[in-house]
Amino acid sequence: MNTKITIQTKDFSPGDEINWLEQETSGDGALVTFIGKVRDHNQGQEVANLFLEHYAGMAERCLENIADQARARWQVGKICIIHRVGELNINDNIVFVGVTSAHRQDAFYASQFIMDYLKINAPFWKKEQTPRGSRWVEAKQQDQSEAQKW
């Protein structure tokens, strides 16, 4: 199994995921990881915490499809994508992407592509708690532009 896709409420351990990525990939000299975290501000407002909703079933299928697309474009070994859902606090991990490849460029490109596509296609929604109450995060045009460059 070279692709691991998980959607979970509990935290992940980047170390454990790196261990998984390193198993049986002795031909891969590159391992790129990305971690997305909850920050304390967004769109000019303080953020106290976050609630993440997803469309169960479709979200997993969508992430699998993005991983398949990355494999079709670049030479990659293993891919790990973990996305958390539910209640999250400042500094909590939200998303983990890890990619191995024989060469660094493919691993960098593939991991960035996965994040860019996840941002515009995967059915997850963030709701923020701010001092003015709660609000659903609005999709950013910039994310659409980022994904179009691929």
Add this chain to the structure above:
Amino acid sequence: MAIGKTKQNIKVLFFAQFREQLGCEQIALSASEAGSIEEIKANLISRGGQFEKVFSSANLLVAVNQQMVSSNSTIQGGDEVAFFPPVTGG
């Protein structure tokens, strides 16, 4: 597997602010009430109130059987249709 009449129903799901605005996460429509996404939207708009507000919105994404589709897609009994706002994960 569902059989008979239940198989004919279309499951319609709502997510995020749509779910909150409508005060429900899913409804069932009989297959005779819907031939396409546009017809389902018209059916929902005709309910008035929050339904009219949400389904008149231009910022509306739709998936059929967990795949993104355009609004001229056709629907069959047993399909799962989902309406949601633009995604904001990651």
